[in-house]
Amino acid sequence: MKPVKVGVLGLGTVGGGTVNVLKRNAEEIARRAGREILVSRASARHLTQQRICDTQGMSLTVDPFEIVNDPDIDVVVELIGGYDLAKQLVLTAIANGKHVVTANKALIALHGNEIFAAASKKGVMVMFEAAVAGGIPIIKAIREGLSGNRIKWLAGIINGTGNFILTEMRDKGRDFADVLAEAQALGYAEADPTFDVEGIDAGHKLTILASIAFGIPLRFDKVFTEGITQITRADVEYAEELGYRIKHLGVARNTEQGVELRVHPTLIPKRRLIANVDGVMNAVLVCGDAVGPTLYYGAGAGAEPTASAVVADLVDVVRAMTSDPENRVPHLAFQANAIVDTPVLSADDIKTAYYLRLTAEDKPGVLADVSRILAAHQISIEALIQKEPLAGESSVPIIMLTQQTLEKEMNAAIAEIETLATVTGKVARIRLETLG
């Protein structure tokens, strides 16, 4: 049979990795797919740059539109990233009847609904395994592997940079800013680290996971995100003392009131497998009503792990390209006409347990005041540590774990606690999930 002809847009890290994997494993991949998969064209910003891949046998261009408009190309692999140009290219490829594979989480999270509608109309596939958690086949696991379940919730470490920073803070007792600077020097973190440390990148990925888990449209605008910039070394240590690890999680939960979509630092019990996922590694915990908790772990970024997902999508496309479009795996796991726009809960209505840290004068009555305020908001204290004052200081840190409460109750309680004359500064608050 004729080889499937692929056009790759973007020959950076992931593009180069994809070309390398397709070449190195060409025989193995053809044995699986039943056809050879050939990168016949690729676009890059500069034609004469040093690359991680061999471009022999490919026709190179600086204009990606040449590729999406080339009638000889069967599948377009979009690896340039970003929003506008990528969207235009993908929509043009679809309009030209080409299947698309992309690793672009931002594109899918923000424009996926429109892109999938266009793809369904043209009967082409748009695959995006590489958009979430790099090489871990998490889209496939949820979309196909757990299709018998009502997914109750999922929680993922889906940003390697953030997890690297939190792991270093814990292992080496270092401060956030210090580790971030090192991560930037090592190339793990971007010069502008906002997307990673503020949870935006994780928010894009969570949007996609929640959609395929619950059968809801992609709603990135509804994701609550909180970054890890406020996490202190002290919080990491107190959490350990209480038997917890702090991880930056994306959490999606299917509740009777609506869907929770949130990214925030989270205390999780140390004994959970996911609490032991360290460094730049990713992991996603998915709980289905039939299967119970399942976990998927692997490299969430990097040239070849991401390429692994891109190539798996290519093999899927090859295996399904002659099939009836009506009977393929739906883009968002559920049939397009069965996607239900379940309300997404506002942050106020999310229920979690909390870790609180406050600095108080070392005087009788402080704890009584704090407890009274929490009780007035129906918040129960689960555990408490009060430390000795440091030498020469008159204030002490008080650390509390609370039971589950609505976020709005916690906001109100914290506001009141902060007005106490005996409490100094802000109350630090980190959400806590048992993931049981």
Place this chain on the structure above:
Amino acid sequence: MKPVKVGVLGLGTVGGGTVNVLKRNAEEIARRAGREILVSRASARHLTQQRICDTQGMSLTVDPFEIVNDPDIDVVVELIGGYDLAKQLVLTAIANGKHVVTANKALIALHGNEIFAAASKKGVMVMFEAAVAGGIPIIKAIREGLSGNRIKWLAGIINGTGNFILTEMRDKGRDFADVLAEAQALGYAEADPTFDVEGIDAGHKLTILASIAFGIPLRFDKVFTEGITQITRADVEYAEELGYRIKHLGVARNTEQGVELRVHPTLIPKRRLIANVDGVMNAVLVCGDAVGPTLYYGAGAGAEPTASAVVADLVDVVRAMTSDPENRVPHLAFQANAIVDTPVLSADDIKTAYYLRLTAEDKPGVLADVSRILAAHQISIEALIQKEPLAGESSVPIIMLTQQTLEKEMNAAIAEIETLATVTGKVARIRLETLG
């Protein structure tokens, strides 16, 4: 569209769980599959038995052949287990043009080559996600999710009973026989526990995993299996002291000399995620050349976790049943004509590191003798513990970790060590894998 009509053979634990999941999640499943999936017929040994599922609306029979011969049935779900009858039923269903879903690992491991050949001839699908690691979508992950990789090796905790026993031995300092008796009382272990504790069940599953990972035929007859019956409480404790856990692993490795297929107790570093998979849970670590190590974790048995896999297969069948049989996901991941009968290495030619425990007289020169024998076989010692003699005893336990060596060298060395006058009894030997 008309519902897909399913006939279920066997209404025991997994059969009942499958019916329950299909009924409870009917709407959610139809939203994913695009069609209703209806169990219209089922067979059971007795028609009037108490069951875990509601059989309303199904036509029941004691004769499973009625179902595989019923022209009205689209898909047969085989959940009766065992070899002969199951094989006959599955082959009849295939001959009648029906797709088959099975949870029967023994059937696939022993007769899969024949069954898949028959299925390919008739253009029907035979799905078996539930045959390995229960609810974990591990077949799908390897067969489709990692299809861009050359799989280098995989290692799995794929027998829950064995893992429960080893976990209890470690956590509570109990003996093997004692925990086994409890597991039998709890219903985790069969009255005849041979399949579980001797590694036969794990061998069936490993056979399947290795085949789809490496593109080789199913070769259960070539799997080396060693059970956990010889593991002592002392071994578990010494392993911990050295920074390791003992797990009963199925290991498959793709080497230049051939494929290793082996099930045996294994020391693995405590810090590995898979070393922390406890109780009846299962996990499989898969290392691809592009993606690196990935891990899949979840419930490996039980009514609903297994049903989760059966139903996912049913959804896959529904999504693909109108497709061209030539372009579907191949049964064993690789195209039938691309399966290569790579030699499977004999146990003698397997290379691993070892944990050795021997009892020696507390005399000078013993260690020198033992070290000399190991050195003569080119075996290096990596770590060593020599304990004080117990009160009133003159012999001491010596524990060693060695570097990697060929099994035949180790066998020869152990035989020589056992002839030393200063060494009492047998040398206990457990393989060690760093899984790095």
